[in-house]
Amino acid sequence: MAAGSSPVLRSDCTAGGELGGGRGAAGAALTGLSLSCRAQEPLPEPRARSWVSGGARRARGAELRALVESMRDLHKSSVLGSKHGSLMSWRPQYRSSKFRNVYGKVASREHCFDGIPITKNVHDNHFCAVNARFLAIVTESAGGGSFLVIPLEQTGRIEPNYPKVCGHQGNVLDIKWNPFIENIIASCSEDTSVRIWEIPEGGLKRNMTEAVLELYGHSRRVGLVEWHPTTNNILFSAGYDYKVLIWNLDIGEPVKMIDCHTDVILCMSFNTDGSLLATSCKDKKLRVVEPRSGRVLQEASCKNHRVNRVVFLGSTKRLLTTGVSRWNTRQIALWDQEDLSMPLIEEEIDGLSGLLFPFYDADTHMLYLAGKGDGNIRYYEIGSEKPYLSYLMEFRSPAPQKGLGVMPKHGLDVSACEVFRFYKLVTLKGLIEPISMIVPRRSETYQEDIYPMTPGTEPALTPDEWLSGVNRDPILMSLKEGYKKTSKIVFKAPVREKRGVVVNGIDLLENVPPRTENELLRMFFRQQDEIRRLKDELSQKDIRIRQLQLELKNLRNSPKNN
Template sequence: MIEGFVQFASHMSWRPTYRSSKFRNVYGKVANREHCFEGIPITKNVHDNHFCAVNSKFLAIVTESAGGGSFIVIPVAQAGRIDPHHPKVCGHQGNVLDIKWNPFHENIIASCSEDSSVRIWEIPDSGLRRNMTEAILELYGHSRRVGLIEWHPTSSGILFSAGYDYKILIWNLEIGEPVKMIDCHSDVILCMSFNTEGSLLATSCKDKKLRVIEPRTGQVLQEANCKNHKVNRVVFLGNMKRLLTTGVSRWNTRQIALWDQGDGNIRYYEVTTEKPYLQYLMEFRSPAPQKGLGVMPKHGLDVGACEVFRFYKLVTLKGLIEPISMIVPRRSETYQEDIYPMTPGTEPSLSAEEWLSGINRGPVLMSLKEGYSRPSKLVFKAPVKEKKSVVVNGIDLLENVPPRTENELLRMFFRQQDELRRLKDELAQKDIKIRQLELELNNLRNSPNINNNNNNNNDEDSM
């Protein structure tokens, strides 16, 4: 399946071939200035990620920060110029590399960092009033920085993290521990993507291999070498047994791509079940290159305006977050059911334990016809547990883990200095005690009573 796909992608043309489609005339609409977010110190980190995550309640953006990593959380309705002192989530000790909202708890967001940790945060309904430094859960298991995180699409409480130690850890957040480790990559993992029910995981890797993995066993089901291609992103196409990749060829020409961070354009396609499977439609052009794109979930779209996608474009130089809506032009004011099929909602279909036990189940679908009504708020319960070891597959992941940041290295150095100073003080006290005992012993030996007793003993012996 993968080899055929790679061959197909390498021959894809940028020139449109027209066919009948309900999305034929879709166009991109940039939000008015008052609906943009301005004055945000967007991170200048060169890590290959989007640094942005959005759901129907909040927009989160990774920011520049001194003394550690941070990201800002803004209610999506609170557009305009952002106060430079706006509160941040700033508990990491290193740069934040990825952030993702929980698909079933819209106040829960996960982050990962150069400090080798993954952290889970709960954002108040009203947003942040002050800096948030305490996560509800801190997860340690990677020996190097963590570059990617992904929530499982159907199971509550399952999170995947990919580190620069070339490992993928599967976390059961109900117990706060990693329960599986996928160790089949030989270089940095660039992207992770699930199929619809979460029973398969596709990865792209810096070793130029594309893999399809059974995540609960770690078994590689299919693998393709992409020696002539650099595959940056991979995604499962819904229920279709096909993958879509983006990247560049050996001649540095763009291959099939929905968007590219080297320009400000967004190209859109229609995916079909018949050949040629992927149909180029149109292109939204913009002169400003983007740092990343956040994608609004389907239930957060404006159905009345026939909005089928909404991107939040990060423009670093301007400190600007620019919403871009993809609109299907329709004159009718009634619900357009043909462009809004049933879509995954905000209810999980599996518990963490059910998925880990081998059960697969598709997502709980919802209709957008009556508009999105928020379900009763689910409570995210973080386990209260402090572990000194993390054992997965018989390996203690925290054994001999090196310091994760310069600050941690300094703290470790000072702790060792304090311990060394304490041991020296104890040794000095013992030396003093020994000298005192030696003096007491000498005094006893030179005592007159002892000498008289010795003389008396000698006299008795002579008699």
């Protein structure tokens, strides 16, 4: 620098220009800090310095100092505003949650189930059910429906000739484990039947074709089965005849029927004590039903939100539905179960076309959304006040999922702080992947704050008590000592006499009703052919009768008889 020359302040105000371009309070504050630190730095003297008057330099310096002071004031106001929740705050506002850092952990390949011919049926179900002992998966098969039942410890590659449950004459559409008896599973099929199976203690050693109980009551295929959450041996089934049948398995007969629906029932969900049943239907209506009387308590016509799935959110008296908006985007909606006139909130998720499966954990108040056909699982925390839904994080995977099974709470690994576990069906690979949702904790002790008392494996009611109108919350259990099977409930199939109806030497109970619409059409045409044949045979017999009558008349009028 030349002797006697004063330092020239940096007068580049591009940061201020960016501020005017819309960076907001955050940009202004950060720019003010950087500019205030750099404002007094001398610049090296340029080679060819143009002459500037002293008055101009002083004016430019005053303007720059005023700009720096204004930026400092703006920075102070933004920091102060952040403390008081001002809209000018540049600091992000976070909601405190112990589940904010929950992450998904995929099991290693040797702990997955490989080589499984997962069904290619397009029915919108999970095709998978899991409990603390067994994993059941609906498989692709010819000549009837079947599903695998695999002990959880038997991971790795499953042999192609592994024993199956294969008693249905049509495709299996849904399977559910009994929540109180771990080796009892219910299945429903296109053959219009619901069947109850008893799995041996060590798993299947050979194909199982005989069910302990066969339930016939629907006139068309059965798409859904659900066990009552607090009562033993009460099973609900929904068919394509638009009816929901309530079965008492102690007697093996339907005891109630809900016939308020006008189209195919897509989903069923119970509240905590099983006193209410929520259903979504293809007629674009959401219903809350009193199951014993079949009375509709609340009904919503979802014009802007086409409902596919519904789930009760524990004891919060709220419902969550997933569906499609009028713009064909995937959407969720939150409802008050006592007033379905308008949803509390509606939120669009994305523009994908696959079905959204909702899963709710009442112990942690976490909601999981898994898309059919994609590999992502989003999770939220449900609150009692607005905005009700707080987004936490998203588990991403490149492998698309066909369905998901969910492990009951008593089957989780509490030592690893596992709060949820999915069993993901990857059809393209023939693979079942366990995905554990884990709360990161440093301590290895039991975390009571994330494992409250949870519904156990003991029923709170008998079928007769529930049918008489009694409601009772589920019996709770602690997971602190780990899961120990204490229930000694044994399923006893009712002994029923075979009430056969014999027509033309054919036992009608031995002839299975049509399982699909194509089979119904084939049976219809066969019956038409049979009717045509019988009509021809009858007309021939009429002709023969008239001939015999004429012969008899001729004999009577003959001279010999006179």
